[in-house]
Amino acid sequence: MSDVTSVELKSLMARVPSVERVMASAGMAPLVGEYGRTQALAALRRILDDWRCDAQAGRACVDALGEARLVQAVGAALAERARGKVRSVFNLTGTVLHTNLGRALLPDEAVQAVVEVLTRPANLEFDLASGNRGDRDDLIDELICELTGAEAATVVNNNAAAVLLVLSALASKKEVIVSRGELVEIGGAFRIPDIMSRAGAKLREVGTTNRTHLKDYDEVIGARTALLMKVHCSNYAISGFTKEVALQELASLAKARQVPVAVDLGSGTLVDLTQWGLPRETTVRETIEAGADLVTFSGDKLLGGPQAGLIVGRRDLVAKIKKHPLKRALRVGKLTLAALEPVLRLYRAPEFLCERLTTLRLFTRPADDMRNTAERIAPALLRFVGEAFSIAVEPMFSQIGSGALPVDVLPSYGLTIRLASGKRAGRQLNALEKKLRELPRPVIGRIADDALRLDMRCLESRDETAFIAQLQALDTRA
Known part of the structure; x- marks a missing residue:
C-alpha cells in the first residue's frame, strides 16, 4: 500500500463534500429526526475524518463521498451506536439456567408487576x-x-451477598466451622474461604475432602465459635468413599453447644421437584425443619425468579443481620421486589406451577414437543447454513445449569449440524457458530463432537415463529 503524492492527495481532498451540504440533504432529514442533529453531525464528521485518513494512506474510495453513500454510512453508524449492549438471544445451548445468558426467565405475572412499578410510584x-x-x-x-416455614426473612441482591452479610453480621472476628469437603468455588472464582476472609470471619476447617464426622465439629467448637456452616456443593459431586454429617445431627450438636447453624443452599428450591420427574433437591422448608437456624439461597435459579439472595431463619438472627451496615449496601430495589413477589405467590398453588412458572415449564417440557419444534425449524435453518452442511433432528441431553444438580441431565431434542461431506469441520463449524451469533437476535448453541448442536428445550412456541422469520428475512446465499 503506497502513499499518494501531494498533488493526488490535494485532488482527492477537493472532492470531499461540505458537511453543511450533506446535513442539508433530503436523505439526512429522517436521520436527524430520529437520532437528533448532534449525533448525526458527529457521525458524519467521523466518517469524513476516516475517509481523509484512508486517502492519506492511499486506500480512499471516491465513490464513498457520494451523497447517498454518505447518508447510508451515517445511518448505519447511528443504528449501530444506538443498539443496546444488552440484547435478547435464542438460548439453544441446552442449559436452562445459563449464568451467561441471564439465568431464570420471569413468568408473565412478574413482568407485568415490574412494568407497573417502572411507570408508577409504589409503596x-x-x-x-x-x-x-x-x-x-x-x-x-x-x-x-x-413458603419456607422460617420465622423471619430478608432479601439482598444475590446469594453471594447473602452469605457475605450473614458472616459479616454474625461472625466478624470469630470462627466459622466448615467441612473441608464443602469449601466450594462457584463461577467467577467466588470461594467460601475468600468470602469469609472479606467478612472478617476466621475459617476453621474440619474433616477431609471426602469424609467429615460429627466429632470433627464437636472437637473444635469453642468460645470463639460464631457459626457452624454447611455449604451445598451445588456445582460438583464427590462420590466413592465419602461421609458428610447430616444437617439434623449437626443441628442437634449446635443446639447443645449453643451455636447457630447456617446453611448455604445455593440454588434453593421451595418445592419437591420429584413430583414432576425431576432430580431430588432438598427444599428450603426441609432445611429449616432439619434444624438450620439460617438458610441462604438464590432467587434466580431453581426458584425461577429475579436475581436475589434470600436469607431466612430465626427471628433474632435475621433482626441482627438487618441492622448490619452492609444490609443497606446490599439491599434490593423496587424492580427486584416487584418481580419476586408474584413469583413467590405462584408457589401457593403448586398444582399450577408447572404451567405458570417459566423455569419449571422448561425443565419439564415434553420430548415430543421439542422434537416437533426441531422438525419445524430444520428447513429454514438448512437454507440458512447452505448446502455445505447437513442437519439432523437428534436426541440430546439438557442440563439445569447455574450449579444446580450438576450431575443430572434432562432428555431433550435438537438439531445437529455437521459438514455434508462427513469430514471434520472444526473451522467451518466455528465460522457458522459465529455467523449465528451475529444475527439480529443472536442464536447461541454449542459445539461438541465435531457438530454444532442447537437444543430446542428453551425455544418455546412464541419464540419459534420469530426464530424462523429471522432466518427467512436474510439473504441466505450472500
Whole structure:
C-alpha cells in the first residue's frame, strides 16, 4: 500500500463534500429526526475524518463521498451506536439456567408487576396501613416465611451477598466451622474461604475432602465459635468413599453447644421437584425443619425468579443481620421486589406451577414437543447454513445449569449440524457458530463432537415463529 503524492492527495481532498451540504440533504432529514442533529453531525464528521485518513494512506474510495453513500454510512453508524449492549438471544445451548445468558426467565405475572412499578410510584418503603415510613422487606417477608416455614426473612441482591452479610453480621472476628469437603468455588472464582476472609470471619476447617464426622465439629467448637456452616456443593459431586454429617445431627450438636447453624443452599428450591420427574433437591422448608437456624439461597435459579439472595431463619438472627451496615449496601430495589413477589405467590398453588412458572415449564417440557419444534425449524435453518452442511433432528441431553444438580441431565431434542461431506469441520463449524451469533437476535448453541448442536428445550412456541422469520428475512446465499 503506497502513499499518494501531494498533488493526488490535494485532488482527492477537493472532492470531499461540505458537511453543511450533506446535513442539508433530503436523505439526512429522517436521520436527524430520529437520532437528533448532534449525533448525526458527529457521525458524519467521523466518517469524513476516516475517509481523509484512508486517502492519506492511499486506500480512499471516491465513490464513498457520494451523497447517498454518505447518508447510508451515517445511518448505519447511528443504528449501530444506538443498539443496546444488552440484547435478547435464542438460548439453544441446552442449559436452562445459563449464568451467561441471564439465568431464570420471569413468568408473565412478574413482568407485568415490574412494568407497573417502572411507570408508577409504589409503596416501596411506605406503610399504607399506618401512613408512616415502612421497611421494604415487609413487602415479601411474610410470603417467604409462609413458603419456607422460617420465622423471619430478608432479601439482598444475590446469594453471594447473602452469605457475605450473614458472616459479616454474625461472625466478624470469630470462627466459622466448615467441612473441608464443602469449601466450594462457584463461577467467577467466588470461594467460601475468600468470602469469609472479606467478612472478617476466621475459617476453621474440619474433616477431609471426602469424609467429615460429627466429632470433627464437636472437637473444635469453642468460645470463639460464631457459626457452624454447611455449604451445598451445588456445582460438583464427590462420590466413592465419602461421609458428610447430616444437617439434623449437626443441628442437634449446635443446639447443645449453643451455636447457630447456617446453611448455604445455593440454588434453593421451595418445592419437591420429584413430583414432576425431576432430580431430588432438598427444599428450603426441609432445611429449616432439619434444624438450620439460617438458610441462604438464590432467587434466580431453581426458584425461577429475579436475581436475589434470600436469607431466612430465626427471628433474632435475621433482626441482627438487618441492622448490619452492609444490609443497606446490599439491599434490593423496587424492580427486584416487584418481580419476586408474584413469583413467590405462584408457589401457593403448586398444582399450577408447572404451567405458570417459566423455569419449571422448561425443565419439564415434553420430548415430543421439542422434537416437533426441531422438525419445524430444520428447513429454514438448512437454507440458512447452505448446502455445505447437513442437519439432523437428534436426541440430546439438557442440563439445569447455574450449579444446580450438576450431575443430572434432562432428555431433550435438537438439531445437529455437521459438514455434508462427513469430514471434520472444526473451522467451518466455528465460522457458522459465529455467523449465528451475529444475527439480529443472536442464536447461541454449542459445539461438541465435531457438530454444532442447537437444543430446542428453551425455544418455546412464541419464540419459534420469530426464530424462523429471522432466518427467512436474510439473504441466505450472500
